[in-house]
């Protein structure tokens with residue numbers, strides 16, 4: 001029997017989005033396999049919200065293509081029901097109560113899981129009669145998460161869901177998010193500036209800088225092929241073939257290589273996810289940076 005890969009959650013080819021003359025995404029190629037929790041990171045203005053809004057069908061590409069769960073985003077009502085979206089700042093209707101939000105969710109979504117919605121609202125201690133405009137940032141985020149998940153989507157998309165929350169509320173929110181993902185058997189994509197959060201919940205990473213994917217892939221695989229090398233001054237230019245310098249730093253470099261640490265003729269230490277992300281971000285920022293750097297293999 002030929003082996004068929006499951007349909008990717010996101011599949012972008014040459015995806016470009018311009019706002020007037022401003023290019024927010026530039027020829028992005030990306031393939032995110034099914035069943036992952038994906039962290040989308042990058043500096044302000046990198047294009048993260050643009051990518052997520054394209055994935056929800058709220059924006060249209062200028063050129064190139066994006067398929068979400070195998071279809072054009074928001075291609076039909078049925079496809080819309082397969083994707084749950086929590087936008088930046090978790091917008092709610094201020095004059096509607098928590099219960100009104102759940103009723104609206106039930107009316108708009110054929111697959112609405114009322115039991116799940118009510119259970120979760122009780123679990124996180126939200127009063128159904130409370131007006132949404134009076135909820136704290138953390139409570140609003142929990143309400144938005146509940147509404148997105150009670151649709152029982154196959155993919156949950158979050159745009160900086162926990163940015164405004166204090167550490168304790170963030171912890172609670174992330175724990176809930178992971179419970180939903182497990183309960184629904186769903187994939188999730190979340191953008192965040194909080195690398196600790198990404199490290200805690202994500203098993204797949206996309207680093208987007210300056211409208212381009214710099215690196216993408218399975219977190220464990222990425223950590224396995226990146227090292228911090230201690231290299232005597234002047235020797236960086238004489239590294240063996242197959243070692244790519246991502247970022248040169250004092251006394252060495254962060255490198256990417258398929259070579260085992262024992263095959264590298266310098267001291268090689270593991271990197272943290274934060275070091276890896278920062279290395280790609282600063283490379284993208286450097287004058288004369290390679291365009292879309294290591295995206296090639298990793299982005300596929």
Ligand SMILES: Nc1ncnc2c1ncn2[C@@H]1O[C@H](COP(=O)(O)OP(=O)(O)OP(=O)(O)O)[C@@H](O)[C@H]1O
Nearest residue numbers: 019022023024042043044045046047048049050051
């Ligand atoms: N509606 C718009 N009109 C014009 N330019 C826009 C619009 N939306 C975004 N941009 C520009 O596109 C680029 C990417 O913006 P985007 O919001 O996607 O970035 P981001 O990575 O989500 O940033 P942040 O982390 O600050 O939320 C930025 O330069 C931004 O100014």
